[in-house]
Amino acid sequence: MMVDWIAVDWGTTNLRAFAMQGAAVVAQAMSDEGMGRLDRDGFEPALLRLIAPWLTEGKVTDVVACGMVGSRQGWHEAPYRAVPCAPLDPGSLVAAPTRDGRIRVRLVPGLKQAQPADVMRGEETQIAGTLSLLPGFDGVICLPGTHSKWAHLSAGEVVSFQTFMTGEMFALLSQASVLRHGMQGEGWEDAAFDAGVADALARPERIGAKLFGIRAEGLISGLSVAAARARLSGLLIGMELAAARPYWLGQAVVIVGSEGISGSYARALKTLGVEARLVTGGDAVLAGLAATRAKVNA
Amino acid sequence: MMVDWIAVDWGTTNLRAFAMQGAAVVAQAMSDEGMGRLDRDGFEPALLRLIAPWLTEGKVTDVVACGMVGSRQGWHEAPYRAVPCAPLDPGSLVAAPTRDGRIRVRLVPGLKQAQPADVMRGEETQIAGTLSLLPGFDGVICLPGTHSKWAHLSAGEVVSFQTFMTGEMFALLSQASVLRHGMQGEGWEDAAFDAGVADALARPERIGAKLFGIRAEGLISGLSVAAARARLSGLLIGMELAAARPYWLGQAVVIVGSEGISGSYARALKTLGVEARLVTGGDAVLAGLAATRAKVNA
Structure with a gap:
């Protein structure tokens, strides 16, 4: 199976991962290891438990993850961007620290609004x-x-x-x-x-x-x-x-x-x-x- | 200590009893044995644990109790009275079944309103x-x-x-x-x-x-x-x-x-x-x- 990159939707209660070729899903996996159940050192192992079958030795696979994984209590904080702004800015992705050389993980930041105060992630x-x-x-x-x-x-x-x-x-x-x-x-x-x-x-x-x-x-x-x-x-x-x-x-x-x-x-x-x-x-x-x-x- | 009668305020979470002479409190006791923690057979023992020291052998002491003790999940149901009405009607008190001959327990009914639907107890x-x-x-x-x-x-x-x-x-x-x-x-x-x-x-x-x-x-x-x-x-x-x-x-x-x-x-x-x-x-x-x-x- 050729996996181009991996898309991850990582909320408070669930972790969903998708093996991608371009914009097409070629495989997917899910677990209940949401942010709420993990401490900072638990994120990389939880992700690897799901995506290891999609990785290739000697090759670095890109992972792009959104959701609470990028919050202060998550894997690594991806600071909120202030509206008005485009919902996504590739330049604002934040790298998460990893030990496994087969993955490069980037986190999507949430948005904040000063008045009235509000946040999304x-x-x-x-x-x-x-x-x-x-x-x-x-x-x-x-x-x-x-x-x-x-x-x-x-x-x-x-x-x-x-x-x-x-x-x-x-x-x-x-x-x-x-x-x-x-x-x-x-x-x-x-x-x-x-x-x-x-x-x-x-x-x-x-x-x-x-x-x-x-x-x-x-x-x-x-x-x-x-x-x-x-x-x-x-x-x-x-x-x-x-x-x-x-x-x-x-x-x-x-x-x-x-x-x-x-x-x-x-x-x-x-x-x-x-x-x-x-x-x-x-x-x-x-x-x-x-x-x-x-x-x-x- | 002369105890004339016993007043009881028995809600979902607490039980409060007062030894009375007329309208004066001469002693009081409290426990966390509220309605929420008791089944039907548990009410009389829970009350006796608090008020036994105030009872006299061979004499019947009146107990008047209000609150969730009179609900369907309580000691005995005292059916709601419909407003408009006086908040209390002595003729509507409901006797609770007892085994101990030293007490006679009467429960105060709550009020209900048909439109808009509402209840109090x-x-x-x-x-x-x-x-x-x-x-x-x-x-x-x-x-x-x-x-x-x-x-x-x-x-x-x-x-x-x-x-x-x-x-x-x-x-x-x-x-x-x-x-x-x-x-x-x-x-x-x-x-x-x-x-x-x-x-x-x-x-x-x-x-x-x-x-x-x-x-x-x-x-x-x-x-x-x-x-x-x-x-x-x-x-x-x-x-x-x-x-x-x-x-x-x-x-x-x-x-x-x-x-x-x-x-x-x-x-x-x-x-x-x-x-x-x-x-x-x-x-x-x-x-x-x-x-x-x-x-x-x-």
């Missing part, structure tokens, strides 16, 4: 990939997730961005708060999701009250698990959309993420008259890493 | 106690806590109420979310609290964005732990006040709770032109249980 690569997949795109990219991001793109630059804790709030509230009592199980009700979105958008200041209402309805009128989960998701996404209005209003919107969550965001945006295009998160990160690699070698 | 006793401490009070009672309550009182009845998950959200976000990284330690900055309150009240729909800003400022401009904790508290209390506006606007407000959290709410309300009176939560629950006991015996 990993999403800049997805944004670059989206620009590579949709050349000339101007508008807004929404990246739903644990920490959802909205980024305003113009002339190939990230002009501004904003992070929302929507995914983490859903996880905490549904698994660790009093609401968990009515959320054990499966199921989903679109109507409850839609009502949650509409409710949060109409009266966003009442979110704190609406949340406990899910528990109270479970106790006194038997709200189903499916309706409770969908309403919680709708309320939180609706609140995010209320705050992100300056981003999506009158803009071309692309949602970058996994199918399920992107579909929920698209559904909610549609009620606001916004027809979003969808790009798969995995495609975006690979396209971003490939674009970076291509520019480094250009 | 324990706070109804604090509200009754507040009315007993402030006879003739008409207005609004705010009970900050894990699940803050706002109740509208008129002519001795709870007309409506609303629960907010403010305290639980603070605990989850400061201890279990990404924000915890900037919140390990002590300290408090009043100015950061005030700014959080003002921010949330001015733009409540932006709370989801403001929260991650705490983390981002910690990363890129070194926000202190004291400022981060106080700002998070201010944002969450400000969001609660934004939603509770119909409760406090133009009303006489009494805050019932522990000194620290009540002080924060009073400070925030003062910026809105509301001068709240403070009642200690412990005083309120004891006064409520004593008022109940007095009416049962009348």
